[in-house]
Amino acid sequence: MIILGMHFGHDGAVSIIKDGKVLSYISRERTSRVKHAIGITTNELDLALEEAKISVNNIDYCTVVSTQNMEILNGLIDDFSISFENHKDHKISSPLVTLLKEKNINISNLLSFQLKDLFQSEKLKNTVQYVNFSKACPEKEKVANNSLTSTGYLDSYVMLERWKNGVSLKEMAMLNVSSFLENEKIKNGFHYPVSISLRGKSIAGYFINHHIAHAASCYYSSGFQDSAIITHDGFGNGFSYHSGLVLYGKNNNLYPLSPNHLSIGTLYKSVAIMLNLGGFGEGKLMGLAPYGKPNFFNHDFVENWFGVGRRFNKSDQLRLWKEYCYNTAKKMGYDMGALGDQDKITDPINADIAASTQKLFEECYLYTVQMSHSLLIKSGINTNNLCITGGTALNCPSNSKIHNEGPFKNLFIEPSCSDDGLAVGCALYLYHHLLGNKLSTKNENTFVSPYFGRTIKEDEIVEALKTHDSKIIYKKSNDTTKLAAQDVFDNKVIAWYEGKSEVGPRALGHRSLVSNPTYKDNWKRVNKIKEREWWRPFAPSVLEEEADKWFAKMPFPSPYMLFTGQVINSEKIPAITHVDNSSRIQTVNKSSGQYYQMIREFYKLSKIPLVMNTSFNGPGEPIIETPEQALKFLLNTDLDLLYIDGYRVQKKI
Numbered sequence: 001m002i003i004l005g006m007h008f009g010h011d012g013a014v015s016i017i018k019d020g021k022v023l024s025y026i027s028r029e030r031t032s033r034v035k036h037a038i039g040i041t042t043n044e045l046d047l048a049l050e051e052a053k054i055s056v057n058n059i060d061y062c063t064v065v066s067t068q069n070m071e072i073l074n075g076l077i078d079d080f081s082i083s084f085e086n087h088k089d090h091k092i093s094s095p096l097v098t099l100l101k102e103k104n105i106n107i108s109n110l111l112s113f114q115l116k117d118l119f120q121s122e123k124l125k126n127t128v129q130y131v132n133f134s135k136a137c138p139e140k141e142k143v144a145n146n147s148l149t150s151t152g153y154l155d156s157y158v159m160l161e162r163w164k165n166g167v168s169l170k171e172m173a174m175l176n177v178s179s180f181l182e183n184e185k186i187k188n189g190f191h192y193p194v195s196i197s198l199r200g201k202s203i204a205g206y207f208i209n210h211h212i213a214h215a216a217s218c219y220y221s222s223g224f225q226d227s228a229i230i231t232h233d234g235f236g237n238g239f240s241y242h243s244g245l246v247l248y249g250k251n252n253n254l255y256p257l258s259p260n261h262l263s264i265g266t267l268y269k270s271v272a273i274m275l276n277l278g279g280f281g282e283g284k285l286m287g288l289a290p291y292g293k294p295n296f297f298n299h300d301f302v303e304n305w306f307g308v309g310r311r312f313n314k315s316d317q318l319r320l321w322k323e324y325c326y327n328t329a330k331k332m333g334y335d336m337g338a339l340g341d342q343d344k345i346t347d348p349i350n351a352d353i354a355a356s357t358q359k360l361f362e363e364c365y366l367y368t369v370q371m372s373h374s375l376l377i378k379s380g381i382n383t384n385n386l387c388i389t390g391g392t393a394l395n396c397p398s399n400s401k402i403h404n405e406g407p408f409k410n411l412f413i414e415p416s417c418s419d420d421g422l423a424v425g426c427a428l429y430l431y432h433h434l435l436g437n438k439l440s441t442k443n444e445n446t447f448v449s450p451y452f453g454r455t456i457k458e459d460e461i462v463e464a465l466k467t468h469d470s471k472i473i474y475k476k477s478n479d480t481t482k483l484a485a486q487d488v489f490d491n492k493v494i495a496w497y498e499g500k501s502e503v504g505p506r507a508l509g510h511r512s513l514v515s516n517p518t519y520k521d522n523w524k525r526v527n528k529i530k531e532r533e534w535w536r537p538f539a540p541s542v543l544e545e546e547a548d549k550w551f552a553k554m555p556f557p558s559p560y561m562l563f564t565g566q567v568i569n570s571e572k573i574p575a576i577t578h579v580d581n582s583s584r585i586q587t588v589n590k591s592s593g594q595y596y597q598m599i600r601e602f603y604k605l606s607k608i609p610l611v612m613n614t615s616f617n618g619p620g621e622p623i624i625e626t627p628e629q630a631l632k633f634l635l636n637t638d639l640d641l642l643y644i645d646g647y648r649v650q651k652k653i
Contacts, residue, residue, distance in 0.1 A: 001435070004048075004059045004203075005427030007213075009067020010036045010136050013423035014048040016059075020220070020431050020440070024051035025452035025503055027420050029622040033629075036136040036280060038115070041076045051454050061089075062196045062205040063426035065213045067419050071114050071150035073143065079199045082151045087195040089204035092434045095185040096192050107152065107192065119144035132279040166261045168307030169367060172246070173374035177257045178381070181248075186256060191434065206434070208426035211245045211390070212254065214417075217425030218389035219249040220432055222412040225439065226250040226383050228376055230368060233390035233419070234265045243305075244390060246372045248381055252432040252439050257375060263305040264364045265392045267318045271357045274322055275350050276340040286395060287536045289358035290580035292351025295332070296325045297359045302367055321360070325353050346535055362398045366405060373407040384409040393417040394505065396564045396584045403555050403563065415450040415504040415560040449591050450560060451510055453501030456627065461645055464627035471635055474649040481594055484514075484643050485601030488611060491516050492640040493526060495616050497630050498594055499645065501623060506561040507615035508586060509541055509595035511623045513639070517612040520574035526612070529637050531619040537584070540576040542610035543599055544587040550610065551585055561586040575612045586613065 002023075005015040012028035026048045028037040049055060064082065066072055074081055084107050100107055115133060119140055124130045134140055142148060167175075180186050190212040196205035208216075214231040232244035243262050248255045272281035277288070301308055301321055308320075329349055330336055338344040345351075369386065376383065386408035393399065393413045403411045414421060431437050465474050477483060487494055493515045502508040513529070515522045517540060527534055542550060544557045550573070554565030564584050570577040577583055588596050603609040616624045616633070624630050627644060634642045635651060642649040 001431065001437075002052075002054060002058050002060050003427040003430055004062045005423040005425070006040055006062065006064050007066070007419065007422040007426070008039055008064070008072040009070045009419055009422075010038050010133075011067070011419040012038055012040045012044070013420040014040055014044045015423040015427055016048050016052040016054065017424070017427045017431060018052070020428065020437060022424060022452055023054075024048045024454070025416075025424060026051070026454060027503070027622075029420075030453065030501065030625040032138050033622060034136060034138050035620060035622055036132075038070070038133065038137045039073050039076050039139065042078045045077055047454055056199045056201050059198070059201070059203055061430055062198065062203045063208050063430045064194070064196075064205060065208045065210055065422045065426040067210065067422075071152060073115070073139075073148045073150055075142075075148035076139065077198075079197070081197045082205065083195045083197075084192070085195045086193060087202065087204040090193045092188070092191075092193070092206070094191055094193055095189045099185070099189070114150060115143050116146050116148075116150075120146075128273060128279055135279070166306035167258075169260070169304045169371040170307065172258050172260070173371040174378065175258060175375060176379050177375065178379040180257055181255050187253070188434070190256065191429075206426075206430055208429055210422065212256070212429055213422040213425035214389045215245065215247050215249070215254055215387070215425070216429035216433065217421040218387040218412065218414045218417065219247075219254060220428040220439070221414045221424075222385070222387050224249070224385045224387070224410070224412065227385035227387050227412075228372055228383055228408065229254070229387045229389070230260065230372055231390045232260060232262050232265060232365075232368075232388070232392045246375060248376065248383070249387070252437060254429070254433050257379075260368055260372075261304045261306050262364065262368055263318060264361050265390075267321060268357060268361055268392070268395075270318050271322065271353065274340065275345070275353065276342060283394070284533070284536065285354050286358065286397070287578075288345065288351060288354040289397075290355070290537075290578050290582060291346045291535065292348065292353070292355035294356040294359040295352045296328050296356035297363075298324065299363070301360055302363045304364070304368065321357075325356060329353070342533075345533070358397060361392075361395060362401045365392070365395075365398045366401055369402050369406045369408070386411050388413055389417045389421070391418045393562070396562055397582070400554050400563045400565065404553060411555060413560065413562045415502065415506065415508070415562075417562075418505060420504065450502045450504065450508055451500040451593075452503045453510075453625065455500060456645070458645065461627045461647065464631050465647065465649070467628070468631050468635065471652055472631070472649050473652055474647050476647050478646070480643055480646055480648060481598040482601050483648055484598045484641075485605060487641055488514055488516050488602055489605040491519055491522075493522070493529060493638075494641040494643055495630060495634065495639055496595060496598065497616065497624070497627070497642065497644040501625055504560070505623075506586075507613060507623060508559070508561065509588060509592045509613065511616040511625075512541070512595070512613045513616050514541075515575070515612045516606075517573040517575045517610060518606065518608060522575040522612060526614060529639055530614065530617070537578040538576050538612050538614050539584040539586060540573065540610040541586045541588050541595070541599060541613040543596070543603065544589040546603075546609035547585065547587045551583065554585060557587040557589070558585050559587055559589070559591075573608065573610065576610070
């Protein structure tokens with residue numbers, strides 16, 4: 001069975017799965033070269049089909065998901081349309097169809113937000129929303145001119161009556177939801193059947209709810225046979241869109257239990273903007289926090305949207321927190337003139353707000369996990385496993401806190417936990433939950449390897465090398481792992497480009513800049529090469545079998561760089577040790593390909609089983625995808641060497 005999964009929101013992506021396994025996975029930002037790019041075009045679809053070695057005629061089902069209340073733009077893919085009509089091949093009913101008919105609701109009218117409305121409005125042009133979406137929408141002018149038709153987004157779970165009113169996390173924990181496991185309306189109320197026309201073929205399709213797709217991407221990739229699941233990204237705003245769900249997964253089924261109404265994702269983003277770290281500055285805020293102290297942390301803010309709102313008699317947790325930090329800092333005599341000043345970004349006013357926000361984020365998330373566990377126990381559900389997913393699962397210190405202090409024994413986060421993973425999740429949900437296909441008895445993890453980018457043929461590499469022949473020296477070798485290890489040992493900064501690229505936002509050894517972790521100056525040096533702020537830290541890639549000798553207080557293995565640990569021998573590896581002695585760790589084994597062997601060779605030379613790793617990209621760019629992009633980076637920066645699938649490349653002097 002072949003299923004096409006499509007995510008049309010920001011971080012758009014296309015995936016194709018066959019019998020529950022990923023055949024191809026194409027992220028829009030990697031092809032468009034626009035971070036968090038919105039939508040899907042013919043290009044991404046063609047690449048996904050090519051990578052999977054199939055045609056449109058081979059597709060049995062199509063699944064569609066979008067981001068929050070963003071419409072699906074018809075017209076970016078040739079000969080593609082969606083209609084809210086039954087298809088002869090539909091085999092799964094949806095309680096949502098009956099419910100909407102009973103309420104006399106036309107699903108095509110559920111849309112509450114359109115990009116064209118945003119881009120056409122003069123009043124909104126100075127808003128953060130406009131700026132962010134403008135950057136992420138390469139076809140902005142086409143969309144603004146309304147030359148594209150759109151299809152309404154389905155946020156199906158708002159139709160569940162008991163979820164219309166928000167509840168605090170404490171109130172959520174007191175619920176008994178055991179009856180939900182057999183409630184057809186809830187169990188299967190998160191999809192809507194549609195008919196899709198794609199290049200002349202009529203395909204049975206399904207809209208899948210945003211957070212259900214998140215949950216499916218994580219749970220069906222985890223290898224768990226049962227698990228608690230928490231999805232979370234963004235914010236909560238009434239009942240039209242909630243920031244996440246608490247679910248239970250057992251065998252091939254997902255059981256939605258409660259929305260969590262957690263608003264800390266947008267709070268985190270808002271503070272990043274407050275400190276002038278940019279519209280997508282959450283990662284920078286996470287890196288800044290260790291420079292400060294959580295002097296403004298107040299436990300009264302530890303709750304979800306509705307819990308804090310009731311306590312403070314207001315619902316605007318986000319504004320209250322920023323005002324509280326600002327006013328407290330002013331009373332305590334901080335230098336308020338340095339607030340948001342990038343030349344003084346590590347000054348106490350900025351660093352302490354970052355540290356306080358990080359602590360609030362961690363405590364809120366941990367509390368959510370604890371209350372979710374209580375909800376399960378009260379309902380007679382006992383599991384040792386937890387899956388967390390959604391954009392906020394990229395916060396490594398929070399993940400580690402949940403692992404170290406939370407009530408669950410095992411924790412899994414998939415590498416594409418942000419919205420690009422929705423393309424995989426919606427397809428897996430259809431395959432397992434709706435169509436009833438069982439999980440593997442082998443307890444296999446879908447993401448045993450995260451390298452799902454498109455295949456790069458050697459002809460493409462050779463062509464790119466020849467194009468720049470006058471500016472480079474290159475040679476193919478069967479010993480590139482040893483050569484690269486020697487170069488890193490000799491304190492060269494190299495780019496390592498191998499096979500298919502990794503999914504998600506973290507460089508995991510197939511598109512990485514690599515350097516010697518024993519030289520502290522490499523921190524400043526590599527930040528200069530990448531044109532990043534001097535204070536931003538770097539991660540280690542460490543041999544899995546040696547990791548626990550160098551890092552503590554974190555789960556092993558950690559193949560996707562989603563946890564922090566404490567460095568044991570920081571004096572030996574200063575380049576990857578942050579100011580609070582922490583490090584964001586990727587463990588590496590044979591599944592990482594030649595990257596693993598290169599680190600082993602470096603270990604032989606240095607007695608250090610790890611290298612300093614960061615993403616192979618320039619400022620504000622997605623991770624590099626093609627040989628041509630890799631070579632241009634080499635030629636336009638102070639990078640010493642490029643290793644690209646067996647070729648050692650350097651600039652001519």
